[in-house]
Amino acid sequence: MMNFFYISLTALSFSWFLTAKPNMIVIMCDDLGYADVGFNGCKDIPTPNIDSIAENGVRCSNGYVAYPVCGPSRAGFITGRYPQRFGFERNPQYKPNDPGMGLTRDEKTIPELIKPAGYHSGIIGKWHLGAHFPTSHPMKRGFDEFYGHLGGGHSYLPEKLTIQRSQDAKNESDSYRTWLLKNYQSVPPRKYLTDDFSDEAVAFIERNRDWSFFLFVSYNAPYTPLEATNKYLKRFPEIKDAKRKTYAAMVSAVDDGVGRMLSELKKFNLEENTIIAFLSDNGGPSGKNASNNEPLRGNKGDVWEGGFRVPFAIQWKGKLPKGSVYKNPVSSLDLAGTIVALAGVAIPEEKPLDGVNLIPYLNGKNKSKPHETIYLRQFDRNRYAVRNGNEKIVILWKGGSPSLYDLSNDIAEENDLAKERPDRVREIDELRKKWNRQLREPTFLGLIHSPGWPKRRRK
Ligand code: CA
Numbered sequence: 243m244m245n246f247f248y249i250s251l252t253a254l255s256f257s258w259f260l261t262a263k264p265n266m267i268v269i270m271c272d273d274l275g276y277a278d279v280g281f282n283g284c285k286d287i288p289t290p291n292i293d294s295i296a297e298n299g300v301r302c303s304n305g306y307v308a309y310p311v312c313g314p315s316r317a318g319f320i321t322g323r324y325p326q327r328f329g330f331e332r333n334p335q336y337k338p339n340d341p342g343m344g345l346t347r348d349e350k351t352i353p354e355l356i357k358p359a360g361y362h363s364g365i366i367g368k369w370h371l372g373a374h375f376p377t378s379h380p381m382k383r384g385f386d387e388f389y390g391h392l393g394g395g396h397s398y399l400p401e402k403l404t405i406q407r408s409q410d411a412k413n414e415s416d417s418y419r420t421w422l423l424k425n426y427q428s429v430p431p432r433k434y435l436t437d438d439f440s441d442e443a444v445a446f447i448e449r450n451r452d453w454s455f456f457l458f459v460s461y462n463a464p465y466t467p468l469e470a471t472n473k474y475l476k477r478f479p480e481i482k483d484a485k486r487k488t489y490a491a492m493v494s495a496v497d498d499g500v501g502r503m504l505s506e507l508k509k510f511n512l513e514e515n516t517i518i519a520f521l522s523d524n525g526g527p528s529g530k531n532a533s534n535n536e537p538l539r540g541n542k543g544d545v546w547e548g549g550f551r552v553p554f555a556i557q558w559k560g561k562l563p564k565g566s567v568y569k570n571p572v573s574s575l576d577l578a579g580t581i582v583a584l585a586g587v588a589i590p591e592e593k594p595l596d597g598v599n600l601i602p603y604l605n606g607k608n609k610s611k612p613h614e615t616i617y618l619r620q621f622d623r624n625r626y627a628v629r630n631g632n633e634k635i636v637i638l639w640k641g642g643s644p645s646l647y648d649l650s651n652d653i654a655e656e657n658d659l660a661k662e663r664p665d666r667v668r669e670i671d672e673l674r675k676k677w678n679r680q681l682r683e684p685t686f687l688g689l690i691h692s693p694g695w696p697k698r699r700r701k
Pocket residue numbers: 272273311312465523524
């Protein structure tokens with residue numbers, strides 16, 4: 243009797259232990275401009291559902307990602323560590339036979355880190371961290387479920403997806419036309435890709451509502467190709483520019499999906515137990531997809547703010563103040579730091595996270611800054627950006643002297659103050675050199691590299 247009582251109690255507390263851990267949903271857009279959501283002032287594309295995350299939570303006006311293009315930014319987010327530390331500094335080529343072309347197994351992903359705390363993890367949408375099934379498939383990297391595509395982008399229209407097996411795509415552009423993967427299985431496309439991913443996200447929430455989950459909703463929208471259905475296009479009769487119109491339609495489709503996820507969480511009474519983060523993986527490439535990063539300088543791929551400062555908002559009902567704005571710099575790396583802290587799992591000592599738990603900062607309990615310094619290096623271009631406090635140095639070529647901008651009154655980085663503040667330039671450049679010594683060279687060739695680029699490849 244005693245034994246039975248003890249076992250029941252243990253089982254009870256064990257299940258409480260599991261359900262008490264908060265869920266996390268990260269909704270990441272691809273190449274969405276800083277100014278292309280209502281909460282950052284967008285006027286021509288209504289995004290009421292995305293905005294509701296900021297209205298019911300915190301808008302982070304100084305939210306950064308770890309790199310201004312997709313692959314490395316995502317490698318940073320999923321590990322909570324600067325991708326330059328482990329050589330993921332280029333967009334990987336689509337190589338289903340190359341285990342080295344993706345996220346190294348020496349690094350742990352969020353799902354791998356929080357699995358010991360009982361989390362069930364899913365990814366829906368774009369992966370872009372390696373196409374080698376046996377080592378790089380999301381389910382080989384800690385995810386329990388996958389629905390999406392392995393490459394860096396995808397066509398949105400079912401009739402364009404003519405390559406059945408992902409393994410048969412020979413290069414990046416082929417990979418845009420594969421069927422989708424449901425776990426390891428190739429499945430025929432069902433509908434407009436963004437709607438398809440939203441359906442899956444809603445189903446994931448319903449299926450996993452009784453235990454702690456981590457869900458990465460990795461929309462490839464509004465990344466090129468610019469493709470949208472009439473349902474969304476006809477919402478924008480007043481936009482005359484064809485590119486901007488299609489882009490707006492694509493963003494609107496994402497917004498609908500976000501609304502459906504939020505309703506699902508409400509329906510199952512999960513809002514108080516679920517952290518929802520929304521962000522873009524890098525700045526908008528204005529010329530390519532008609533995105534808008536104003537008032538920031540630069541675009542996707544740049545070390546200017548427009549390259550890696552992104553729309554960023556976090557909601558956690560009852561835990562984070564409603565409708566507040568947080569102005570200290572935060573990083574996409576902090577999403578790993580946050581969920582890992584809430585899950586209560588240990589981090590390997592030799593691989594500390596660069597991300598921190600944001601909750602005490604966002605709820606005002608910790609008045610200091612989550613990060614004194616935000617770093618960026620682009621190895622192939624010899625470019626750097628280092629922000630310390632409100633001042634930021636920018637280096638644009640090898641041996642180039644840094645320029646300095648004060649973001650507190652010059653968000654558009656127009657006034658180079660390097661000559662007026664030489665001490666600060668020196669200080670911040672010292673921080674840069676110190677950080678740079680901790681990094682390694684890229685371990686694989688990028689999309690832009692031809693096979694005859696052997697010099698910088700280490701393995
Ligand atoms: Ca991107």
